[in-house]
Amino acid sequence: MSTLTLNVLGPLRVGVDGRPVRLTTGRLRTLLVGLAMSAGRAVSVDQLTRIVWADELPADPRRSLQTYAARLRQAVGGRSIETVRAGWLLHADPDDVDALRFERLLDAATCAPDPAAERDLLVQALTLWRGEPFDGEESSWLREAERPRLLERYLAARERRIDIDIRGGVAAEPLIAELEALTGQYPLRESLWVRLMKLLDGRGRPAEALRRYETVRARIAEELGIDPSLELRALYARLLAGKPTNGPQWHIPFPVVPRQLPPELPGFAGRRTTLDTLDKLLVNRRVERGSGVAVVTGIAGVGKTTLVLRWAQRTAADFPDGQLYCDLRGFDSHAEPVTPHQAIQGFLVGLGVALRNIPADVDDRAAMYRSLTAGKRLLVVLDNARSAEQVRPLLTSGPGGFVVVTSRNRLNGLVVSGGAQPVPLGLMPAPEARELLQNRIRLLGIRHDLVAVDEIVRWCAGLPLALAIAAARLATGPEPPVAALTSGLRDPRSRLDLLDDGDEASSVRAAFSRSYRAVSREATRLFRLAGLQPGPEVSLLTAASLAGMPVRHARQRFTELTDMHLMVETTPGRYALNDLLRIYAREQAEEHGV
Numbered sequence: 203m204s205t206l207t208l209n210v211l212g213p214l215r216v217g218v219d220g221r222p223v224r225l226t227t228g229r230l231r232t233l234l235v236g237l238a239m240s241a242g243r244a245v246s247v248d249q250l251t252r253i254v255w256a257d258e259l260p261a262d263p264r265r266s267l268q269t270y271a272a273r274l275r276q277a278v279g280g281r282s283i284e285t286v287r288a289g290w291l292l293h294a295d296p297d298d299v300d301a302l303r304f305e306r307l308l309d310a311a312t313c314a315p316d317p318a319a320e321r322d323l324l325v326q327a328l329t330l331w332r333g334e335p336f337d338g339e340e341s342s343w344l345r346e347a348e349r350p351r352l353l354e355r356y357l358a359a360r361e362r363r364i365d366i367d368i369r370g371g372v373a374a375e376p377l378i379a380e381l382e383a384l385t386g387q388y389p390l391r392e393s394l395w396v397r398l399m400k401l402l403d404g405r406g407r408p409a410e411a412l413r414r415y416e417t418v419r420a421r422i423a424e425e426l427g428i429d430p431s432l433e434l435r436a437l438y439a440r441l442l443a444g445k446p447t448n449g450p451q452w453h454i455p456f457p458v459v460p461r462q463l464p465p466e467l468p469g470f471a472g473r474r475t476t477l478d479t480l481d482k483l484l485v486n487r488r489v490e491r492g493s494g495v496a497v498v499t500g501i502a503g504v505g506k507t508t509l510v511l512r513w514a515q516r517t518a519a520d521f522p523d524g525q526l527y528c529d530l531r532g533f534d535s536h537a538e539p540v541t542p543h544q545a546i547q548g549f550l551v552g553l554g555v556a557l558r559n560i561p562a563d564v565d566d567r568a569a570m571y572r573s574l575t576a577g578k579r580l581l582v583v584l585d586n587a588r589s590a591e592q593v594r595p596l597l598t599s600g601p602g603g604f605v606v607v608t609s610r611n612r613l614n615g616l617v618v619s620g621g622a623q624p625v626p627l628g629l630m631p632a633p634e635a636r637e638l639l640q641n642r643i644r645l646l647g648i649r650h651d652l653v654a655v656d657e658i659v660r661w662c663a664g665l666p667l668a669l670a671i672a673a674a675r676l677a678t679g680p681e682p683p684v685a686a687l688t689s690g691l692r693d694p695r696s697r698l699d700l701l702d703d704g705d706e707a708s709s710v711r712a713a714f715s716r717s718y719r720a721v722s723r724e725a726t727r728l729f730r731l732a733g734l735q736p737g738p739e740v741s742l743l744t745a746a747s748l749a750g751m752p753v754r755h756a757r758q759r760f761t762e763l764t765d766m767h768l769m770v771e772t773t774p775g776r777y778a779l780n781d782l783l784r785i786y787a788r789e790q791a792e793e794h795g796v
Contacts, residue, residue, distance in 0.1 A: 204279040206293075208238045209300045211352070212332030214339060218278055225277060229254050232341040233270045237283065237292035238299045239348065240519060246289040249519060252485055253343045300330045301352060308359055309459070312554065317366045324363045331356055351523060351579045351602055360384065361393060368397075374405050385414075389421050392431050393573070399437055403447045412441055432569050460524040460552035463583065466511045469641035472634030473509050476627055480513050480606070483623050484520060487604055493621035495597060495605045499612050500627035501767040501783075502533075502713035503667030506608040507585050509627060514581060514606070523578040523602070526552055532588025533610060533716040539588050542595035546571045549582075549596075568595055578602050588720075590615035610717050612765045629664035629780060632656075638666060642673035654684040661691035662701070663781040668710050671701045694785050701782075714786045717766050724751070725762040730796055732769065732779060733787020742775040 209215040214231055216223040225231045236253035237245055245253075251263040260266045271290060275283050284291045296302040307327035314320035335352045336344040364377055381398040388394060395418045399411040415438045419430050429435065440447050480496060487494045498506050514525060528545045531537050546567050550560050553574045561567045575582075579602040587593050587609040593616055597605055607613065607622070616622045630638065636659050643655070662668035675687050690700045702709040718726060731748050732740045746756035760777055763769040769777045779787060 204282065205295075205298065206278055206282050207298045208234070208294070209332070210235055210238065211300050211304060211330055211335050213337045216278065223277055227273075228340050230270055230273055230277075231339060232344065233267070234274055234278070234292075235336065235339065235341070235344060237290060238294065239301065241292050241294040241296045241299050241302060243519075244286050244289050244291045245519065248481065250289060253341065256342045256485070301335065303327075304330045304352070305355065308355055311359075311362075317370065321363055321366045321370075324359050324366075328356070328359055328363065347579055347602060354576075354578060357384075357388065357391060357394075361397065364397060368401070374401050377401055378405070385418075389418065390425065392418065392422075392434050396434055396437055399441070400447045403441060408441055408444075411447075412438070415441070431573075432566060459522070460526055460549075460554075462527040462548075462552050463511060463514055463525045464527065466515050467508050469638065469645050470508065470512050471638035471641050472630055473505070473512070473627075476509060476625060477513055477516070479625055481517070483625075484517065484604055493623060494603055495607065495616070495620060495622035496625050497607045497609065497613050497616055497622045498625045498627055499609050499767065501629070501665070501780075502610050502717050503665050503710055504627050504629065504767075505666035506610075506627055508666065510583055510585070510606050510608055514583060517581075521579050521581040521604070523580040524552075525581040525583065527583045527585065528596070529585045530587045530592055532586045532592065533720060534586075535712070535716055535719075539592060542592060543567065545584075545596055550574070571596075572598070575603060580604075581606070584608070587611070587613065589613070590620070594620065610767055611720070612767075614765065630666060630669075631664065632659055635659045635662065635664045635666075635669060639669045639673060642670055643676060654688055657688045658684075658691065661688075661697060661781075665710065665780075665782060667708075667713060668701045668782060671708055671710065674708070675700060698782070698785055698789070710782060711786060711789075714768075714783060717768055718786075718790070721762045721766055721768070722759065724749075724755075725759040726790070727796075728756065728759050729763055729768055729787050730791040730794060732777060733784050734791050734796070739772060739776045739778045742777070745777070 204218050205220075207215075207217040207220075214225075214235065216225060216234065225234065232254050233250065236250055247264055247267065250267055251259065254267070254270070255263065267290070271283055271285070282293050284293060296306065304327050307323050307330075311320045311323040311327070314323055335349045339345070364380065367377060368374075378398065378401050381394055381401065385391070385394045385398055395414060399414050402408070402411040402414065415430075415434070418434070422428060422430055430438075437447055476498075480498075483496050498510055500506055518525070526549045528540060528548055530540045530545065532539050543564055547557075547560055549571060550567070551557065555570070555574075561570060575598040578598075580598060582596065582598055582603065582605045584593055584596055584605065584607045587607050588611065590613050593607055593613070597620070607616070612624070613622070617624050636655060639655055639659055639662075658672050659669070662672055672687060672691070676684060687700065690696050698711045702711055718729065721729075728745055728749055731745060735744070742753060742757055742760065745760070746753045749756060751759075760769065760771070764771050764777070768783060769779055772778050
């Protein structure tokens, strides 16, 4: 097979066995670069479509891709591009793609045994840089996602190499000249100014360092309308006070790629519409038309976390800078919710910051988090959030990042004030619920008949948690397992007992209870009264009358219940419970005497 080389850290250069190859069509070049950035790994049709066309799709993207792929095979060799089940794959050694070799060397530098070895790897990587990545290419994906990410790694590597040179006693004047050039080229990168000002002060030139501060302060105010960072302002204050400036206020580490997502659960089924919605929100984010925050909400046990982990695994290639994950424990009955301060510490550790270097101050810690995530193509999953206040300090900035929040609370404050996109997740329709139950049964190796499966689906009311517990019951119950389970589920008095395997994390009743305890006492009373009504719905006027409260007050309590997904407003002023919640509401009514 021919040896294919691609250089993208500057104008595109393509070579086959040392012979230059010229590609004149822009989208043909973009397709090759898109495949090259994942050399040796399959790239899906959906991802290649986003890479080549963004939102200006042709009538038949798959056929157009096939046409371009055929032309690429003619240009670079018929065996270089292979059609596989997952999409297309470029047969090339990652080290023959300069951007991939660049990143491999940077990753290796983080594990170097000593500063000298680290510096050698950094210099090897930086030598590959010929100019602006993908210079001359018109793809919005390259321009808005890949280029900023590579540029961030390049600048971080330059800074790290400069830091090593400073600590190694390299003459200051050449480093000052280098930093002067870099601040001129990247005037809004404050970490470069910090290093320049410290070097000037260390050479006995504090007045020049103060002038540099005024230069960057005015530039930031003019272009961004904000003040300089906390670190830069603190350095300025030390210069004014005549105090030593050696040693940073906090250490920004060389970047690492976190992979914090928990494993995906087996047996996933359905949810195609919601997965497509998240895909579209990500595309909008890439073209700077979306906020970059999706809030997946739904009733307890509806499968929010399972869905998000499925989507995150499916789109992993879109987040080459890694994935951060935190279970915020917003509705945990045995532990306090995770504070933003605690969550940021876990994220900083995942990003490679040693515990001793994490600031104790809340604002400094948040500033470090924002600095490390700015501009990165990073996915942040904030699971089981309780409130918008718990989430806001954990949001990232810049076009590369994407945050997915899950909560049983609608988090309206995050949607209204933060521009987050709500992604409601409802109960599963019968076909999807049947597919999920059959997948779980198949994994457990249980024999079953379709009639029994349909009956179990009916009694589980489309709730994925209930279906998963029912499948586990079939694996451990008496013989014949299906008959015993369906018989018990028919009776409302034993249904929630059967959907409880003794573990609070795997109990429908316990899941409902955590939501129930999160609303006000007046709201829980309305919930219990609604469960006792004979029809499928209860009206606002009826509920207010039964509860003996003003209609306006009852409407506010119903809003609490619908925000927590304990009830659904089917039409204005009319509210309903699903079958399982109705049983739970009646249990609570009996326990409390209404």
